[in-house]
Amino acid sequence: MPMSIRLNWQRAAIALALIYLPRDAGVVQAIVCSQWDRSVGLDDYGLFQEGDVVIGGLIPIHNLPPAQDLSFTQPPHLKSCLNFQEGTFKWAHAIVFTVDEINRNPFLLPGVKLGYRILDSCSQHPWSLRGALALVSGGNLSCDSSDLAPLSEATPFHAWPSPVSVVIGDSASTATMIVASTLGPFAVPVISYQASCACLSDRSQFPNFFRTIPSDVYQARSMAQIVLHFGWTWVGAVVADNDYGLVALQIFQEAIERKGICLAFSKTLNRGNLGRDVKQAVDAIQVSTARLIVVFLWYSDMGALLLELVQRNVTDRQFLASEACSTSTDLLQNPAFLNVARGILGVAIRSAPMPGFEAYLQSLHPFHHPKDVFLKELWEKQFGCTPKAVNTNNQNTSHLPSAVPFTSFPPPQSSTLPPAPSSPYPSLPPCSGEETLRGVHFSFTDTSQLRVTYNVYLAVYAVAHALHSLLSCPIRDTPNWDINSTCSPARELRPVELLHHLNQVNFTTTLNEVFYFTGADIPAVYDLVNWQATPQGFLKLVNIGHVKGSNLLINQSAIQWNTGSNMVPASVCSESCPPGTRVARRKGEPVCCFDCIPCAEGEFSNTIDSLTCKRCPLEFWSNNNRTACIARQLEFFSFNDTMGITLTVVALCGVVATAAVFLLFVCHRHTPLVRANNSELSFLLLLSLKLCFLCSLVFIGHPSVWACRIRQAAFGVIFVLCLSCLLVKTIVVLVAFRSARPGAGQLMSPPLPYHDHGIKGSKVIVECAVGSVAGFTLVLGYIGLLASLCLLFAFLARKLPDKFNEAKLITFSMLIFCAVWVAFVPAYVSSPGKYADAVEIFAILASSFGLLFCIFLPKCFIIMLRPERNTKKHMMVK
Template identity: 45%
Template sequence: MCGIYWFIAVWMCSAPPQLLVGLRVGLQMAQAANCSRWGSPSEKGLFEDGDVIIGGLFSLRYSPPDKNHDFIQLPENRPCTGLQNLPLQYIYAMVFALEEINHSSTLLPGLKLGYRIHDSCALPAWALQAALSLVGGGASTCKTTDGKEEHINEKEGGQPVPLIIGGSSSVAANILSRILEPMSVPLVSYTASCPCLSDKKQYPNFFRTMASDIYQAHAITKLAIRYKWTWIGAVIANNDYGQMAVKVFQEGIQGAGVCLAFIETLERENIVRDAKRAALTIKASTAKVILIFTWYTDVMELFQQLAKTNVTDRQFLASEAWSTSTDLLQNVVSHKVARGVLGLAIRSAAVPGFENYLRNLNPSLHPDDEFLREFWEKEFGCTPVEAARSSNNSLPQHRSLHKASLPPCKGTETLEEVQNLFTDTSQLRVTYNVYLAVYAAAHALHSLLSCPDRESPSGNNISTCSFPKQIKPFEGISQQFFLGSTRCDRCPSEFWSNSERTECIPRQLDFLSFNETLGIALSAVAISGATLTTAVFVVFLLYRHTPVVRANNSELSFLLLMSLKLCFLCSLVFIGRPSVWSCRFQQAAFGISFVLSVSCLQVKTIVVLAAFRSARPGAETLMKWFGPGQQRGSVCLFTCVQVWYFPLEVVTCINMIEITGAVLLSV
């Protein structure tokens, strides 16, 4: 596999002032968070106490649970599976760097750094839950929906973190940065490469040890132009990482004679289906060069689908996310498909002592390390002895049952001869980014806590860093943050959500009262109209046998006067405090009354027209087919249609109002 290495500018000897600012405020604001238990996606984690706790979020597992899309109940975060060796190496790179710093006499002397590390399963929702748990601390007070305070404790300690190393994808980094920014908690990412994250106005608390994808996309553009590849297909991750990269690539190839044949997207939640579709598109296309911007596990599934369709004659342009994947090189199926790969890679660097540190890891020395325990079971097929002894006391019941299916380890197992991605330190790429991120945070803390100059002679005096509690917050920050939930709950009836969408408040009812001037005027008009109509009705009734009334179609006239009277009286229902029965009755009653009056007018108009045409030949037939019976039937037909349709319209309107309200509350 060919590789074109691109290099990353990072902090080493000094930290950016923005990170110092974020740390200063983050140390204060993290302590002000009020809720700690956010439904963490996994009870497993890696924890170590210290004077300052550094948070860590890593995508350790890459097999997400199946989603339930029946929309019958709220979605449930079920555990992920498939522990990956390479992300596990990232975790211990962070631990290794922190242990190095704690043993240093020049960097943060007298101050111990601890850590709280969680698995985010490469899902932004779980990364958000874990991040909120980190900044909230392990033990705190939560406010329930009824306003009462509830104390929640966790076994992992209660100190909130002032900084988080994480955001393994650009999507997760985008979400986490926006959520953590009001609390001034810095986020240092080791792989998020979206150019959008470089905007300090939108992401003032985001930092990274990874180069922007803009440079990678420009490099791939130059490769395509250099080798005169004029017809290229693209398969990208359906997120900011893939979309931004292909956008920059398209802008770069304009006017250079290079065209994109197709763009296929992959989503991890539906990777099998998407990979099958992309493989069929690649097979059907005449493009022989395929650009792939996605994660290496997604590429593995794509290559397996290509092997099934016997597509083995394509040249692949690889992004840094999979160009150096050892799994793809060693896999027989993927190696057959990707015989030629040209791509870019993250800079590799050596970390002295790290390989020896990894090979000396053993669950017997770290009995509380859940990640190492699971890796040990996967690698050696046995349960560590120390873990088996403590399973009944410290582990959940489902975990103990799983252990019962594995034999106990002999105690002689070691990683000295194990060869896999976890122990392979020949090319530390993302691992080195994690290592640099930890040191960047340490240098920022060193400058922030008034630590002694590390270049000064150490024998002059013994000095240590200032204690973190001596840090004063910025002026203007005494705020109290109340975090409620990662999902929205619908407010009960008679309540609205406030403008901040943080609590339910009573609805404000606005209606036209009978006591108001406008209400009195409208009521007077309605009553006067109904009275006048009644008077006319009485006059017509008294003189119903006279030729004038009979010539005016007395039956339709009586019906028209009655409907007009009802229309006047229905308007009174729209005045006064609304209720359920009035809201449903007022529209139906007015609609039916109005249609009845219009129907009478229409039939009377037709009768008049027929009367004027009575002198013409054939007029007798017209009057025969539109006699008194047909007139009554027409009025009943038109009115019955409205009687049948209008209640359905009212119910539909009410349902649409409720649905719209629910959508607005969820937004």
């Protein structure tokens, strides 16, 4: 804190302590007061009206401090600020209008006249602090009690310049923190109409603070709700480098992190280095892929940012603005910002009507209010002339009370004091007096969007209702009087009493809404606005919804986006992963940046941005898009398959061929050839071969319980019959038919239908399980043993007489049989699904054809083509 400000604060603290001395003392010391500050004019440069209770106001009517005097030839002091603001001057007259309205109300504070004392805070911390101290101390006076001459008890102590009991202001959060913390020890209530920093809600640090604007906690959360509502997940941020911007950004980040929204970048703007910071912020905006930019900025800073974007022709960004700049008339009426600022969405302070306020503003005239120096400056700026009725030389003392209860009041030393504030337009001609605000539309007279102005209106009414509660007390020394009551007459009002009643304020506004404080705050209500282009080349403000508490209502069809389209602009780091894919986070990048990985076979995802793919149930498989599970197709060795048809035809050909041979042998059963080859066993062998061919058909078609059970049993029985003729037939048939009896599981586990889900794919293999592997192995082993014995004996009998000897044919057929079945085992084990059945069918058919052709084909050849050799004589020849 600068030395001059520190000294001023110390002197003001002394003055405050003197003001709040007990006023019922019989004898008081003589107090010598003098001006303790060389900053002449700041305390008197405002709006004043005396009353029983005076309300103080700090309004940033100007926003630029004058150039500092660095000559060091005189002590530093504050000067009047520059750059008059019509919009904020309207806030000052909102206090005046509301006080007059309350004074005319016979039901609110009857018999009590409210006054006001409104000073310019200049949007600067030193001016805000000095103004607050001047308001609560009664003026920039320094007093000492060196003269001990007593004053008369009749001396009216309250004839001093009236100190205020409450301060309405300031607008900026940081300045308000300084004012509230400074006045906190004196329990002077501070009610801000625009300071929205969440830090001010801390009652332990600011027990005397109230506000009629919602906390930034609600604004930041509402903006996070809007971002979530429109599906924006990749967001940039530009904020003011102060409590307002930084705290709001922190709350916004906390709100979006739980919703899967990421902050691409954040930049701060400091007014001390605004040009440099703006360039850096625009650099970040241009480089980033984020298309949505969230801003927590004062309107002047927002203007600098938009101007830089205009110069670089950056027009494809969507802005979401906070209340501090979302309703700025200066920005809306600047045609240079049209292409950049069109489509801005904003969270705005709720607008509300103030009946009679527009007529009041239009009736203002400096001739009727000669002491209103700000109105004079407004006239000079708006009409380009100087009102003659205003005497700037006398304005500093015209409002002072006539009786000054000071023992000594030395005159100021004019040689060491700076001049009083002068007009910023010294060369303007005098006004004619016919100038009027009626019909003139500019920011001061515009009452279509009363936002901060309505907050000022609410603040004054909150004070009035607290005063009404405080002053509506039982008369002292009556039975109803409570010694602990915090009630005082208007002239003996203590700020701590008003503070107590402000905490209890509860009244109904002109909008039929209940107004009350919850700690320092009020319930959150916001308007949602959209900047839309007009045919005249300007921007207009359009309400598109509102926020009340946590409820968000948006009329999306009424929004004009910066692209000019009705489609919501996208702002994402990665496009959403469609159904059928899953999100894969990129290492080292925010969670909003990811890749989309297709789900694997047998898995699916049916939502956008799914983090995982789910496994399909056992009987289902994922579709081609991996978005759903569909029932698996049943796959088995069907009669409709090409291979199934081929093997069926081959098997039937084998049956026909065997039947033909059988008929041929029956027709020639009396011939020597047939009789010489043991016709009974030949017929039995032909029958078994026919059954072998037919047995292969059992392996084709949809496996059923009986098909699976009879398949291996029939295969074993028939082949054993074929090789062992009579003996093995009895044993194997017995095993096959006893396998289905109760308790037969102890003998052999029968094959059953089995759904194989182990093979990856969209198909379920339906097959017959082998059942007892041991039993099937025994069948194959037994058949192999019989085949081996047949081969052995046929090999030993190969040199017997050819006419009665089939050993050579049997040997050759057994070689084929053994070769087929030796190759069958590894092929069967390694073949998946239905192809295992195909291998078994092929082995059955190949071995059956081998037996048929090797044993019976030579005989059929002789019977049909060499009948001369089918005689007894020929058969008896060696």
